[in-house]
Amino acid sequence: MIEVIDLHKAFGTVKAVDGVTFIARDGEITGLLGPNGAGKTTTLRMLYTLMKPDSGQVLVDGVDAAVDPIAVRRGLGVLPDARGLYKRLTARENIEYFARLHGIETQLMHQRREKLVEALEMRDILDRRTEGFSQGQRVKTAIARALVHDPKNVILDEPTNGLDVMATRGLRAFMRNLKAEGRCVLFSSHIMQEVAMLCDRIVVIASGRVVADESPDALRAQTGEANLEDAFVKLIGSEEGLAA
Amino acid sequence: MSAMLTVWWKEVRENLRDKRTVFSALIYGPLIGPVMFVVIMNVLVGHEMKKAEGPLKVPVIGAEHAPNLIGTLKQWGLVPQPPVADPDKAVRDRDADAVLRIPADYGKAWSKGEPVQVEVIFDASQQNSGTPTKRLESMLKRYSQEQGALRLLARGLSPSIAAPIVVSERDQSTPQSRAGMALSFLPYFFVIAVYIGGMYLAIDLTAGERERQSLEPLFANPVARWRILAGKLGAICSFSLASLILTAVGFSIAGHVMPAEKLGMVFDLGPGFIADAILLELPLIAVFAVLETLVAAFAKSYREAQTYLGLLMIIPIIPSMMMGFLPVKPAHWMYGIPLLGQQIGISDLLRGNPVSAGDIGIALVCGFALALVIGVGTALVYRSERLAISA
Numbered sequence A: 001m002i003e004v005i006d007l008h009k010a011f012g013t014v015k016a017v018d019g020v021t022f023i024a025r026d027g028e029i030t031g032l033l034g035p036n037g038a039g040k041t042t043t044l045r046m047l048y049t050l051m052k053p054d055s056g057q058v059l060v061d062g063v064d065a066a067v068d069p070i071a072v073r074r075g076l077g078v079l080p081d082a083r084g085l086y087k088r089l090t091a092r093e094n095i096e097y098f099a100r101l102h103g104i105e106t107q108l109m110h111q112r113r114e115k116l117v118e119a120l121e122m123r124d125i126l127d128r129r130t131e132g133f134s135q136g137q138r139v140k141t142a143i144a145r146a147l148v149h150d151p152k153n154v155i156l157d158e159p160t161n162g163l164d165v166m167a168t169r170g171l172r173a174f175m176r177n178l179k180a181e182g183r184c185v186l187f188s189s190h191i192m193q194e195v196a197m198l199c200d201r202i203v204v205i206a207s208g209r210v211v212a213d214e215s216p217d218a219l220r221a222q223t224g225e226a227n228l229e230d231a232f233v234k235l236i237g238s239e240e241g242l243a244a
Numbered sequence B: 001m002s003a004m005l006t007v008w009w010k011e012v013r014e015n016l017r018d019k020r021t022v023f024s025a026l027i028y029g030p031l032i033g034p035v036m037f038v039v040i041m042n043v044l045v046g047h048e049m050k051k052a053e054g055p056l057k058v059p060v061i062g063a064e065h066a067p068n069l070i071g072t073l074k075q076w077g078l079v080p081q082p083p084v085a086d087p088d089k090a091v092r093d094r095d096a097d098a099v100l101r102i103p104a105d106y107g108k109a110w111s112k113g114e115p116v117q118v119e120v121i122f123d124a125s126q127q128n129s130g131t132p133t134k135r136l137e138s139m140l141k142r143y144s145q146e147q148g149a150l151r152l153l154a155r156g157l158s159p160s161i162a163a164p165i166v167v168s169e170r171d172q173s174t175p176q177s178r179a180g181m182a183l184s185f186l187p188y189f190f191v192i193a194v195y196i197g198g199m200y201l202a203i204d205l206t207a208g209e210r211e212r213q214s215l216e217p218l219f220a221n222p223v224a225r226w227r228i229l230a231g232k233l234g235a236i237c238s239f240s241l242a243s244l245i246l247t248a249v250g251f252s253i254a255g256h257v258m259p260a261e262k263l264g265m266v267f268d269l270g271p272g273f274i275a276d277a278i279l280l281e282l283p284l285i286a287v288f289a290v291l292e293t294l295v296a297a298f299a300k301s302y303r304e305a306q307t308y309l310g311l312l313m314i315i316p317i318i319p320s321m322m323m324g325f326l327p328v329k330p331a332h333w334m335y336g337i338p339l340l341g342q343q344i345g346i347s348d349l350l351r352g353n354p355v356s357a358g359d360i361g362i363a364l365v366c367g368f369a370l371a372l373v374i375g376v377g378t379a380l381v382y383r384s385e386r387l388a389i390s391a
Helices: A040-047 A069-074 A091-101 A106-120 A135-147 A165-180 A192-198 A216-223 A228-236 B003-016 B019-053 B067-075 B087-092 B106-112 B127-154 B175-182 B186-211 B215-219 B225-256 B271-298 B302-312 B317-325 B332-336 B340-350 B357-383
Strands: A002-011 A014-024 A029-033 A055-060 A076-079 A153-157 A184-189 A201-206 A209-214 B056-061 B078-081 B098-101 B119-122
Touching (some): A002 A040, A014 A184, A029 A040, A029 A165, A040 A055, A040 A153, A040 A184, A069 A076, A076 A135, A091 A135, A091 B003, A106 A135, A135 A165, A135 B215, A165 A184, A192 A228, A201 A216, A209 A216, A209 A228, B003 B186, B003 B225, B019 B186, B056 B087, B067 B078, B067 B127, B087 B098, B087 B119, B186 B215, B186 B225, B186 B317, B186 B340, B215 B225, B225 B271, B225 B357, B271 B302, B271 B340, B317 B340, B332 B340, B332 B357, B340 B357
Parallel strands (some): A014 A209, A029 A184, A076 A153, A153 A184, B056 B078, B056 B098
Antiparallel strands (some): A002 A014, A002 A055, A201 A209, B098 B119
């Protein structure tokens, strides 16, 4: 479970995150929805302790990120906005590097890797160097790398960005699977349909603030719009940054 | 396997797959010194041998006024060349190393027994002119002394009357020390090998990772950043150590193929030299690794880091230049100054003087202390939020 309480973060005079509060529960998919530049990536970066909030608190499974950042990172699987694979290493070596950094035993590492390779259908690219990978192959490798330590909480920053239809469908099935395994899945997106289809809960962010935190049905009811896209536009007050 | 070792092994393996890094760290860096050494020494030897033993070709103006003098000088190796119209211009333009001018009244003055003035025209700022001018002058001096002695004998006096002081020269330099003087540039190549050996890794592991946006996922792992930094520094040190060992071995091999004995020089570049030289340079490996990483952490891109580190390469030249232009008497405290200590230490080893364990100890302690100070600074920069964010 991930709890975020009144986070603030400013870069100079720009308030990137200005009072964000929400809870992402285990066994649920929580969507962080907002237009580009709304503060989604900055919020997520504070969750996985890459950035320190100016104020506010982050709790992952009850552990305060400010107190024990290493324990927090151990409980998280993170796909950052920047995928950042090592292009001179193969997909297998990329995955095993992160497994070693988590201190996973060799045998367990092989088991976990095999499971992820099956689930993500990436057998054919496993022993190729990642230089020249397609966007979809890169995302698969980065996700396998991020989840090799079997984390209870999964954070995915715009996971379907740049993927084609087939790859997107595959990724959605994978995320539902993570939910079925009882994990807490938190992902950011600016695509309405995707969030509507996947999420148990939607946290809408605009200009660094939470403007709604509901289930998709409740969101439609709250705004009086049958269509989620219209509901979203109404919430953030403009059509700026909407790329469906 | 601990996190530090994991990072170290990944970086070493990844960079061994990069042709540019391998070429500069393990081929270009270590070989440039020994190759330059062999080339320069061969040119130097060839040049000096030719000057010292070959026929001395000097334009002579007014040779017809002193046939006896010219005849004797010819026996000693002079090959008179046709006179030149403007001797000053000839030596300035390096058409001649030196010009000898004999005045028209030479014969008249000689028969009266009066001193005769002959002129040797040369340009001391031309390095080439040194040896020929010296040879010509010593021939003239010898001729003058012999003729003077004959004149004294003709008057029934002992020639020793005209020589109240006899100078006997005793050169205290040994063949090794002469070799060392000729090679004051050599320690610089050791430093450069260490510097270049780690440079591309330092750039790649910090500025490069940042540019490729792989620092962010790396820092999301449950490993303290200083451990990641330590692993990366370890990889940089491994490459520069490899470069240093290759350089030392390269010089050792070069020392065997050198025509040094022709110059009266002896190089003792055996295993003892290799071991001492590597030991002396060890702290520089650490100093450069942290310094290069620190600089690379400030750069926003690979290219920017490359530019900064290229400029920084000037620093190690300073002690070599200083020792070359202002020969200072080495003192023990100098071993405490990184770079300077390595410069005088390696120069001493080349001269065949052993460097004491105490001096090596001072160099090691002070060098590693400096590396530690810079290292703490680098670790602080590594903790900053700014470092991981590429976009």
